[in-house]
Amino acid sequence: MPVARDIVATYRGPRRVVRRLLEMGEREDRALVTLIAACVVVFVAQWPRLAREAHLTGQDLNPLLGGALLGWVFIAPLMLYALAFLSHGVARLVGGRGTMYGARLALFWAFLAASPLILLHGLVAGFIGPGPGLQGVGLIWCGVFLWFWISGLREAEWSSA
Known part of the structure; x- marks a missing residue:
């Protein structure tokens, strides 16, 4: 199934999608591409906010974009791998039987699947700026991301025999 579908x-049933992705077999290249795609989308989502910040403060936009690129495409994947490792460890402590790959896939897929909301967050940050609208969209993104991640982790850790 195409990624967009x-x-x-995932918004209808995150566990079914993660189950299907896990049934495709352990392919680290697939997990890495999912993570990099999600990080690139988050980087792109930062553009409107950074453009607004550069305009309002009189800064040059390119250094801001370079910092965001470094943070989201090079450093964030390492942090997300570490977070997946920790989540797998915690799941094992409370009875999880899944694999490290399943924990990574659940986290990385949740990050990518919630990306439409992070794009909306970037647009709100760029065009409206700080305020209740930006906070609301951020809270919705956090809630949806956690829903996808916890559902996927449950599927990866407790549904595998």
Whole structure:
């Protein structure tokens, strides 16, 4: 199934999508591409906010974009790998039987599947700026991301025999 359809399907049933992705077999290249795609989308989502910040403060936009690129495409994937490792460890402590790959896939897929909301967050940050609208969209993104991640982690850790 194409990624866009999988993302839409995740909003209807995140466990089914993660189950199907896990049934495709352990492919670290697939997990890495999912993570990099999500990080690139988050980087792109930062553009409106950074453009607004550069305009309002009189800064040059390119250094701001370079910092965001470094943070989201090079450093964030390392942090997300570490977070997946920790989540797998915690799941094992409370009875999880899944694999490290399943924990990574659940986290990385949740990050990518919630990306439409992070794009909306970037647009609100760029065009409206700080305020209740930006906070609301941020809270919705956090809630949806956690829903996808916890559902996917449950599927990866407790549904595998």
